[in-house]
Amino acid sequence: MGNSKMNARERIDYLFDDHSFVEVGGYVSARNTDYNLGAKKVEGDGVITGYGVINDRMVYVYSQDASALGGSVGEMHAKKIASLYDLAMKTGAPVIGMLDCAGLRLQEATDALHAFGTIFNKQAQASGMIPQISAVFGMCGGGSAVMSAMSDFTLMEKENGSLFINSPNALAGNEESRQNTAGAQFQSEQAGNVDFVCETEEALLDQLRILVDVLPSDYEAEDVYFDNDDDLNRVIPELNDAAYDAAYILKSISDNNMYIETKAAYAKEMVTAFIRLNGETVGAVANQPVDGESVLTRNGLEKAERFIKFCDAFSIPLLTVTDVTGLRANAHEERKQALALAKFTTTLAQVSVPRINLIAGEAYGTAAEVMNSKAIGADFVLAWPQASVGMMDAEQAVRIMYAEEINTDKNKTALIAEKTAEYAEGQSSALAAAKRGYIDDIIEPDATRKRLIAAYEMLYGKKVTPVTKKHTAV
Incomplete structure (x- = not known):
């Protein structure tokens, strides 16, 4: 036709x-x-x-x-x-x-x-x-x-x-x-x-x-489970060396690479998509670098918030994939950015479905904290070995903390490199965050699929007793 x-x-x-x-x-x-x-x-x-x-x-x-x-x-x-x-x-x-x-x-x-x-x-x-x-x-x-x-x-x-x-x-x-x-x-x-x-x-x-x-037929339905012939323990060696790309990661780990992205043309810095893990529909929210910048934006937050509400309403487990360095900084964003962050955070903090966060890149500051961190209520947090978790980029932190020493040192470059390496290992590495209990496990990228499936199986019986109130006011 x-x-x-x-x-x-x-x-x-x-x-x-x-x-x-x-x-x-x-x-x-x-x-x-x-x-x-x-x-x-x-x-x-x-x-x-x-x-x-x-x-x-x-x-x-x-x-x-x-x-x-x-x-x-x-x-x-x-x-x-x-x-x-x-x-x-x-x-x-x-x-x-x-x-x-x-x-x-x-x-x-x-x-x-x-x-x-x-x-x-x-x-x-x-x-x-x-x-x-x-x-x-x-x-x-x-x-x-x-x-x-x-x-x-x-x-x-x-x-x-x-x-x-x-x-x-x-x-x-x-x-x-x-x-x-x-x-x-x-x-x-x-x-x-x-x-x-x-x-x-x-x-x-x-x-x-x-x-x-x-999609499920209604909010009580259990018809989002499908027969799965994809190996639950499938290893994905391509993820070990691939540059970060949210769509590629999600397709790679999904059953038979099933991937349905919603609003793909809008707010591309935030990916929302459905995948399947062991035959179960999972809603994924992932950061995506655009023009070399991986940040949260008002539009991206609003897009993700509505998607998360849908998933929670219909008992679809959530997966977040985090690679974010901060918030977009300009006058347009500043007008409504705090409200968008507040709504997104409130929505994510209140969901009752199983939710897992995979830190696959950088995770800095407030932006990382609201992306389904332990503090916001993530049930399980996994990280790839190369992930960085902290207040900010290690070198930025060093330049602030050691400003006086750097200004007076004759070999500024060497000092900055030395202090950056120390700070990265002790304060902003995945291992440092895991030692403080902010990350549950550090996994190899190629094992991501089987580890996520195992984690969702563990969370299958999750029950949450909601706080008694009518609804939030945010």
Whole structure:
């Protein structure tokens, strides 16, 4: 089909296992209002709702039909979606929304607006109970963009997808020809609202099937375990000499190199991805150097925080891979950086799922401390032999601590080298941190997979008694 647009039913047929889809509410149509739509009524009221099977897993779907009243959201259209959510929450199965909508149906005015609000309410109720996935095939503006944002994951077709709260030509100071703020590139790279951008509708639907396969059906489900034919004790010698690369590490250790990265185009300094270890889905959060700099940023922290919340809500164990030297320092970051750090730290400190930290590079200062350190509550911390852990780079620390001696010494270079080596060994090496109990074990990189699998097996029965309160206020 190439880049051609499918209709609402064709998308459903492509997505679900053969002959498994069952439509619900097919006879529903708009009721008459002051602006009578009698002549334009269509069965289904512009959205197909129902359930079916994807890779033998029950899934609910609503698919907006742009050919029926522009796919606009009217009262009965919205009620069908809200009813679908009720069914999904009762039975514990994901909801996929296929968005291709002209917006609210003006002829139905407040009836449509109120019904639209009920969708928001159902999404809020379902959050953390069942996975919610949005797929943007066409227009998705205004309130529909909020529906997408309230989902756990959003996929977008590159050519025809259009995602926005305010249309690009309605933004003060913006020219659509200069910046298409509704396009896939902006929404994935700058806004961070899209997890996966797909070249075609077929590619998007294929990615949906892959994503559904790795996620649990609901917050109580135990269907994130899969048969595994990859050797649990597989040694990975390539990791011993490879330059640090988060994606490479995570792919290498995962069962059969299974790796699904979310929001890959956004805040690339923080990687969020799903992998599998011994058949179990694991959520990974990893630092990634960009342009030679490995730092925490506001966008990266917000990206990771939401991913961690999802994993904790659905009992998906967490793995952090740490290689971070500090915080990005500029005026833009300074405006919101403390709040982003506070939210990230609060979220990570409160998760109840098993969580392991692998220190694979440098781990300095506050940035390292919030990246799932022992102090923040990591259940188990492993480090590679070459890891450095401390307040700051050893040479920087030496230049501050021995400033007077360095200034008066005739051979400054030799003195700095000597003191740096002493400080690195005694204060900022992996061994020094392990001696103080901040690292549980130092492992060879090639043994990372089998050691992580063993650690998660040990943590399988982890139980946490939550502090009695309503919720955090951060």
